[in-house]
Amino acid sequence: MKTDETPAETVYNPDRYSVRLVESKWQKAWEEARLYETQFSDRPKFYCLEQFPYPSGHLHMGHVRVYTLGDVIARFRRMAGYNVLHPMGWDAFGMPAENAAIKNGVPPRVSTLANIAYMKQQMQQMGLSFDWSREVTTSEPEYYRFTQELFLLFFERHLAYQKAGAVNWCPTCETVLANEQVEDGLCWRCDSVVVKRDLTQWYFRITDYAERLLADLEGLDWPQEIKVQQFNWIGKSIGAEVVFDVAQSSHTIAVFTTRPDTLFGATYIVIAPEHPLVEALIADYAEKEQVRTFIAEERIHSDIERTAENTEKRGIFTGAYAIHPLTGEQVPIWIANYVLGDYGTGAVMGVPAHDQRDFLFAKKYGLPIKTVITSAGRDTAGEEAYTGPGILVDSGPFTGLDNQQAKERIAEELNARGKGGVRVSYRMRDWLISRQRYWGAPIPIIHCPTCGAVPVPKEDLPVLLPENVTFTGKGASPLAGAEDWVNTVCPICHQPARRETDTMDTFVDSSWYYYRFTSPQAQEPFRPEDAAYWMPVDEYVGGKEHAVLHLLYSRFFTKVLYDAGLVPVSEPFSRLLAQGMVVYDGAKMSKSKGNTLSPENIMQEWGTDATRVFMLFAAPPDKDFEWSHQGVEGAYRFLQRVYRLVVRSRVQQPVSPDVVQQSEEKINKAVHRAVKKITEDVRDRRAFNTAISTLMELTNTLYQDLEMVPTQAQIEALDVLVRLLAPFAPHLAEELWESLGHESSVHWAAWPTYEERWLKDDVVTIALQINGKVRSRMTVPTAADADTLSHLALEDEKIQELVAGHSLVKVIAIPGRLVNVVIR
Known part of the structure; x- marks a missing residue:
């Protein structure tokens, strides 16, 4: 992928490359080329999705980890020949923005959009391969109008209803709290004791789907611990x-x-x-x-x-x-x-x-x-x-x-x-979706004294949030005080009526966003033909803290859409990668513990690629990961070493034909074994840590013959090494790919393949047994037959010593595995 500018420092300095120059150069080039925008094609599809974030203002290292994991998968699949959908958006409704409005007087929409702009800039600094043309924000009318439309679908199918019930009530905030907002019996925001109070609320009949939610767990390629949590929650x-x-x-x-x-x-x-x-x-x-x-x-x-x-x-x-x-x-x-x-x-x-x-x-x-x-x-x-x-x-x-x-x-x-x-x-109860809050999707219902609860006609959507509201944080929803907004007419009898003033739980927004990504510009929630092409999500990456509610609600939504004939799948996420936490100084990284690290500072000092490589190398993705400054420095040194290997390979000296032959054979074996191992680690096992370890081993092997005149095997090996590196360190890989003379992007290059003939060893170590017990071992040619193995085993000094004084009954030889000498 040629660019107009190639800073001399990045290509011609044989000792080190400037991570700032290289990474900013390629981020700009990718954006200008719109490299990751996705269209329909005849390639097999692969939908890779990370759980979208709440725009709190800043990404933390936990975000960096989850998006890096997803990005590796997306980049690998793209190179492996798939048409990859890898979108990103914002789970933008919720209480924090409203609380900020109460405290600081900043309207929720203003603070939310400012936070989104900052976090998007951080993501772009990470060089993530997102298709930003599909970006969605759940708090924007062009999104929540369809959240409201889906509510009406549930209402039409008798899956949305009102009833009086005991709810969690914070007497200080004077509002209803969801179960997840009650922490040890206290309000999560003000620490007041939460009490029970009877209120009329809106619910979704998720219990109607309890049996199907249970039964369909069996066929999901999810971590067993996550499936067990869902199983127990349904109860x-x-x-x-x-x-x-x-x-x-x-x-x-x-x-x-x-x-x-x-x-x-x-x-x-x-x-x-x-x-x-x-x-x-x-x-x-x-x-x-x-x-x-x-x-x-x-x-x-x-x-x-x-x-x-x-x-x-x-x-x-x-x-x-x-x-x-x-x-x-x-x-x-x-x-x-x-x-x-x-x-x-x-x-x-x-x-x-x-x-x-x-x-x-x-x-x-x-x-x-x-x-x-x-x-x-x-x-x-x-x-x-x-x-x-x-x-x-x-x-x-x-x-x-x-x-x-x-x-x-x-x-x-x-x-x-x-x-x-x-x-x-x-055990599972129906889903309480009512919130006495402003910053959420308004429930599209009009309460008429004559007609009862009447759905807002679809053509009148969205029911927009009014702008002139007063935020106190107490009592009924701020919408209840917006009289001009609340007072309306009944769509049926045209008599005075009042709008529903509760808004929807933000889990509703996140229960269908992955469908919107398939048709972000559609004048309906999504086009069924687009959902039919892309769904289900092939790999969903996110935190274990969403093991129950978000995943359960998303599965419920998909089953309702399936029953309505809108989607061809009854499960949204085929495969789930639930990553572990980021730990620093022995504790989970969090603001409350004062042990957070700024991703910008880390990436500014060591580079995005080094940060990615260290996070991937330090632990398997499903395990907790201990942050270490020494670790990221080590990843930086490894990438500089790869850079020197490719750049210095231009200055070599001639050697004899025998040495060349030995080198080529060694390199071919190392390369093809690395391709096999890394392919299986990324595609099948998600073992990114061992994949990077294999990359390090391959780099070491290639360094052994660095001073030789480049052979065909060496030239091809460097090409393969850069392609193998691309999902993990995308900026450096792109730079090295260009330095090797390629004009197109490495991220659209074909993933390397391996040949079986290079995976076989010329020799193998086999066990030598006496009466079934291993007594020695020997290294023999792989092609050695049974007679040869029997002869060699009886010449082994250890076997001769143990057989002396006994009668030889027979020798059983299994090529490639063992020889058993039977004596009495």
């Missing part, structure tokens, strides 16, 4: 629903249990403090005020606090009783802190003899403990619950059954009586 349980009638009432309480075999041991019912029947149950109870006080005390605690093992189990009687569905006995109904309103049915049956938590609760409050499962040699009057297998006792017609058989039989009986039956339950 499928197979058990039974048991319906208890409330005594002297028309109400019922349903519970889910994985242990229907213990039903005859249920001696009480426990419901959550936020259970909807609480007020009905305590209506005639003399001590109802004490119950209400207890509920108020418990609802200030987070779900995590209430269910923690070391949290004291607290409860209070409601004054009401339930009717056991199989015995007709009355059991008391209690309220307890360890039952959550949004988990399961918000009620559990207490079986203290066979559940340790129930056992401790029953002991504390003097509730009955009834053993219904026993095993041989066990004292049924123990001081802890028995949770193992056994035979049912005191269980009516099911007495004497094995407890596993009893599970099915009791569930069948419940079904026959109309009191429950076999059920599947999931």
Whole structure:
């Protein structure tokens, strides 16, 4: 790839190259040539994507690592003959920008766009091969209009709905918090104690897709630990629903249990403090005020606090009783802190003899403990619950059954009586998407007193965020105070109505952005034909902190789009590379710890390529990586050595033909083995650290004959070395490629291939055994047959010494592997 300017220092100085001159030169050249813009072609496609960042203002070393990993993959695939899509954009909505507006009076859009400009400049300094013509920003109307359109799709398919529910509420910020914004029971922003509060919110029915989200995990080429986290989050349980009638009432309480075999041991019912029947149950109870006080005390605690093992189990009687569905006995109904309103049915049956938590609760409050499962040699009057297998006792017609058989039989009986039956339950709840915030995509719903919740017509999208709003950080969404914006008319009856003032969770924006990259200019969320060509993403690179929510929501979105006939795939990301953290001074690099490093300073001192090479070499991508100034200096020295190898190769001296032949054979073996190893490391194993190690070994081999007149093997080896280097150190590789006389970019050159004949050794080391035990080894020609090996083995001094005095029975020789001498 020829350029108009070639600074003399970069090419003709045989000792070192200037990283600043070389890197700025090629970054400019790539941008002017629009080298990485992607179009349709007859090449096989490869969609490489890194998780796009929140524009916080500055990239940190964690960003540098993740984008370097993705860039290596994209560059390799492009050279390997693929049509590569490698885009970048900005996850730009969110609370930090709004918090800055509250604190500093800077409108969120102004600060967000300024941060984007700075971070984009940093990315360009890194020389990343992004197709910037596809850049998207989720906070811009041309993007969030389609987020709103997709919301309407969910609404039309009955997957978006409103309901009143208990939410996390920060009394200081006076706003709802997502679960991930509650840290140890405190608001992540102001550290106030988070409480539960009932509000009407918008949800997506992700639970409708729970089974498919589980089943399709199996076919994904993802790290097992990530799949396990998703599996556990969805939390499928197979058990039974048991319906208890409330005594002297028309109400019922349903519970889910994985242990229907213990039903005859249920001696009480426990419901959550936020259970909807609480007020009905305590209506005639003399001590109802004490119950209400207890509920108020418990609802200030987070779900995590209430269910923690070391949290004291607290409860209070409601004054009401339930009717056991199989015995007709009355059991008391209690309220307890360890039952959550949004988990399961918000009620559990207490079986203290066979559940340790129930056992401790029953002991504390003097509730009955009834053993219904026993095993041989066990004292049924123990001081802890028995949770193992056994035979049912005191269980009516099911007495004497094995407890596993009893599970099915009791569930069948419940079904026959109309009191429950076999059920599947999931830990995962529906996705709460409402946020009482300004800086997010407005939910495109109009609330009409006559027509109810009415979707905004598609032709009226986007519902734009108003500009004249007041930011206080407290109370309802700032949108609620924008009266000119809120007040509108119903699209159906044309009577006065009000807009929805909640905005969408930013996870909604990031659940479909990879589709927008396929059609960034389309007048629809994406063109189905473009998605059909590019999807699924072939390699998705990002942090392990997004192992559950972002990935789960993206999978959910894709399945909805698949069901709507808009995409041909039901999973968005075929392969996932979850990188480890960047560690410095023994701790995760973060602003709060004061151990951050400026990527600009590092790259300014040692160069972008050296920074990349060190990050790739220091650890496998899925492991944590310890930053080291000595390490990046070492990478810099290695790249300067590669530079000297290519530049100095022009000044050599003649040698004899025998030396030339030996050199060529050695070089060909080293080159072809390096190509094979690096190809497999990058393509199959993502072992970038060992790939760079192989590059170093190849460089050392080529240095051994540096002073020779260049042979054809040496010339070809330098060409191959530069191409192998290109994904890892793209600027230096481009400079050296030009110095070798090539006019096109190295990043569009073909990836090297290898020949099997150069991978074979002329000699091989084999084991020498006596009666099956290895006693010695010897190096022999690879082509040696069994007879030759047998003869050579018996001449080995160690074997002769051990065979002396014994009778030789036979010799078994396996070419290339071993010789076994059998004696007695």
